[in-house]
Amino acid sequence: RAKKEAQREEATRRTMRRGVVLVAVACAEKHAWTRLACEMEETSGPVSDCGCAFEEVDDATAAYFGPLLRNVTQRTFFKYFKVALDRPCPFWSTEGQCARRECAIDECPSSELPAPWLDEDEQRRAWATEKSSECTSWLQGWSESGGEEVWIDQGEQDDMVYVDLTKNPEKFTGYDGEEATRIWRALYDENCFTTDEIRPKETFLNAYRVAKTSECLERRVFYRLISGLQASISTHIARSDFDDWRQIVRAAAKDRKFSALLAVLLEDEQRLKNDAVFVARVGAHAERVHNLYFAYLFVLRAVSRAKDELLAFDYDTGDPVDDQRTRDLVAALVGGDRAGDDETRRCAERAVAAFDESVLFKPPDDPRMTDLERALARESVEELRAEFVAKYRNISRIMDCVLCERCRLWGKLQILGIGTALKILLMDGDEAGLGVLQRNEVVALVNTLAQLAKSVDSVRDWHRRDLKRAKAKLALAALAALLALLLALASALLARLLVRRARAICRCLLGLSPGKQEA
Numbered sequence: 001r002a003k004k005e006a007q008r009e010e011a012t013r014r015t016m017r018r019g020v021v022l023v024a025v026a027c028a029e030k031h032a033w034t035r036l037a038c039e040m041e042e043t044s045g046p047v048s049d050c051g052c053a054f055e056e057v058d059d060a061t062a063a064y065f066g067p068l069l070r071n072v073t074q075r076t077f078f079k080y081f082k083v084a085l086d087r088p089c090p091f092w093s094t095e096g097q098c099a100r101r102e103c104a105i106d107e108c109p110s111s112e113l114p115a116p117w118l119d120e121d122e123q124r125r126a127w128a129t130e131k132s133s134e135c136t137s138w139l140q141g142w143s144e145s146g147g148e149e150v151w152i153d154q155g156e157q158d159d160m161v162y163v164d165l166t167k168n169p170e171k172f173t174g175y176d177g178e179e180a181t182r183i184w185r186a187l188y189d190e191n192c193f194t195t196d197e198i199r200p201k202e203t204f205l206n207a208y209r210v211a212k213t214s215e216c217l218e219r220r221v222f223y224r225l226i227s228g229l230q231a232s233i234s235t236h237i238a239r240s241d242f243d244d245w246r247q248i249v250r251a252a253a254k255d256r257k258f259s260a261l262l263a264v265l266l267e268d269e270q271r272l273k274n275d276a277v278f279v280a281r282v283g284a285h286a287e288r289v290h291n292l293y294f295a296y297l298f299v300l301r302a303v304s305r306a307k308d309e310l311l312a313f314d315y316d317t318g319d320p321v322d323d324q325r326t327r328d329l330v331a332a333l334v335g336g337d338r339a340g341d342d343e344t345r346r347c348a349e350r351a352v353a354a355f356d357e358s359v360l361f362k363p364p365d366d367p368r369m370t371d372l373e374r375a376l377a378r379e380s381v382e383e384l385r386a387e388f389v390a391k392y393r394n395i396s397r398i399m400d401c402v403l404c405e406r407c408r409l410w411g412k413l414q415i416l417g418i419g420t421a422l423k424i425l426l427m428d429g430d431e432a433g434l435g436v437l438q439r440n441e442v443v444a445l446v447n448t449l450a451q452l453a454k455s456v457d458s459v460r461d462w463h464r465r466d467l468k469r470a471k472a473k474l475a476l477a478a479l480a481a482l483l484a485l486l487l488a489l490a491s492a493l494l495a496r497l498l499v500r501r502a503r504a505i506c507r508c509l510l511g512l513s514p515g516k517q518e519a
Helices: 002-028 030-037 054-072 115-130 136-140 178-190 200-207 217-238 245-251 254-266 275-283 286-305 307-311 320-334 342-352 371-401 405-427 439-510 514-518
Strands: 080-083 161-164
Touching (some): 054 286, 054 439, 080 439, 217 286, 275 439
């Protein structure tokens, strides 16, 4: 009995020493322990395929582009988007629409729309009816229908309606399950490039490029734009205002129910955010975060490259004060004198020039290439360009298969916005030229950039929330360890008391005198 009691006392001392060591290490390496408890991938260093670091993008977005884009998208010109929401799905049969209240949108009555826009619509309809030759050249640039210079087929004019984007924001609607999964599966599996596929002609294209890689750059850019758009959409869903904490827990994956509930308990805002959804869909995947930043920098580069077209664009809505404010904000967005300190301006310039579009669809010019290799490289570039445009136009048609009306609206707008960015970056300097930017394209381009900027700006906030949640987890773990330590000590003390009590009982039963007991 004495031997067993000594062993128990030694085990208790070891447990206490371990507890002290753990507390000391946790205090000495608090940051490292906290990072181990975080669920999100840490973002630092350069954004892949871009000459800019995550920290520079975060600083430029938080201090300059984010506030500027929030302001410009509130202006009358950028509030209204013209869209066809009732086109049938061309790929598979769909039954009805999403019946949820959150899925529905409110169309704009004509009384709210800018008067110049209504006049243009009337003249456009008159031109379409009479085929008047004198108004053809003036109205052709305003047509939202598809064409060789337009990457997206937006539908017929008579089928399109105006929607106030500020009254119908992108948010969580509950549209999920097999129908939503089918849309993304169609985008990736049937219409997206396979990044690791290398065709024979592309071998010469990749072999003589400056940045040699086993992947085709154009295919990788296409995939990353679609992936970045999905990451942005998932971010907006997660940052929606949830009125009921049960919605958050239900939307979380099975292995993240506890994290979702913990985030709700730590929430200090009036509205709730779905941390578990963001971590599961975006935050825990480094590639998706990289693609989100890449898509943002790609569209930001396109806006900068279209500087002359955007500065010369007609922003007339019938409100001279608001129209002038719109022009000033657009000028601040595309360049000129940027507000802020030197570090903010430096980060903004770095972000604008982060993506180099000059390497896309450009056959290499290497003196080592033979005439046959040059011809094959040029042919490969043209085939890639044609396939690139065809696949993207096909993706825009898949948006007609989305049953949630709000999701369809924002899907069409952002697909058009990225398509406009592609048109600016890939057609500028070609024989076809940039072409005329339509009003709908400008609205979609700037609003898409604003949505991506919100998502990028949210990543920093999600990191802070993830760190806060990690500290809470460590605190709970430390409390559990302390309780276990106290329980072990209590058990040891109880065992000693029981042993002493048992000895006393034995002495009473045997009736031994104290002297005999010692012997």
